[in-house]
Amino acid sequence: MSFSPQSRVWIYQSDRKFTSVEENQILNKLAAFTNQWKAHGNELLAKAEIRYGFFIILTVDESQAGVTGCSIDSSVRLIKEIENEYHVDLFNRFNIAYRVDDEVKVQGKEDFETLVNIKQVTPETIVFNNMVQTLAELDSKWEVPFKNSWHSSVFAHLL
Structure with a gap:
């Protein structure tokens, strides 16, 4: 199944890494959802994945x-269910993800600001x-150097 480069994407970032068991369970939920996801009765060509845990x-x-408002609402409901079931925060836009070597880390805005301050x-x-x-x-x-990202304008005073 090939997807157009113009396909819409929604990214939900967890505040912690999923365990491999959780990841498999969540992928099963997501697959069940995307296989029956519809907009006004029309099946949507959809897929779901988890990257970097x-x-x-x-x-x-x-x-x-x-995609319609109703179909987006149904996906948000699913993400909220995952959030509640696995005790993760998937909607906090102030959690910032970055990569150190090959490891993804997530920090709150204040902690991230400190890391910029101390040149970490x-x-x-x-x-x-x-x-x-x-x-x-x-x-x-999606994966860009800090200096080329929207993040750098938020933390410009530190650079």
Whole structure:
């Protein structure tokens, strides 16, 4: 199944890494959901994945059927169920994910600011831009150096 580069994506970042057991359980829930996800009765061409143990990514190819407010609401309900069941925070936009070597770390805004201050996070540190909206952007603009990200404008006074 190939998805258009213009497919819409939604990224939900956990505040902690899922265990491998949790990841398998969540992937099963997501697969069951995406297999029956519909918009006004039309089946959506959709998939879900978990990357790095932290990021739930939903993808919908709208060339077949467009996403509606109701279909988005149903996906948000599912993500909230996962949040409650696994005691994770998937909606906090102030949690910032970055990579050190090959390890993904997530910090709150204040702790991240401290890391920038003490140069543990540098302009070259890879951060995750969970605001990307298409598959093409996911591939090219999701993992970017701190200096090229929206994060750098928030923390510009520290650079």
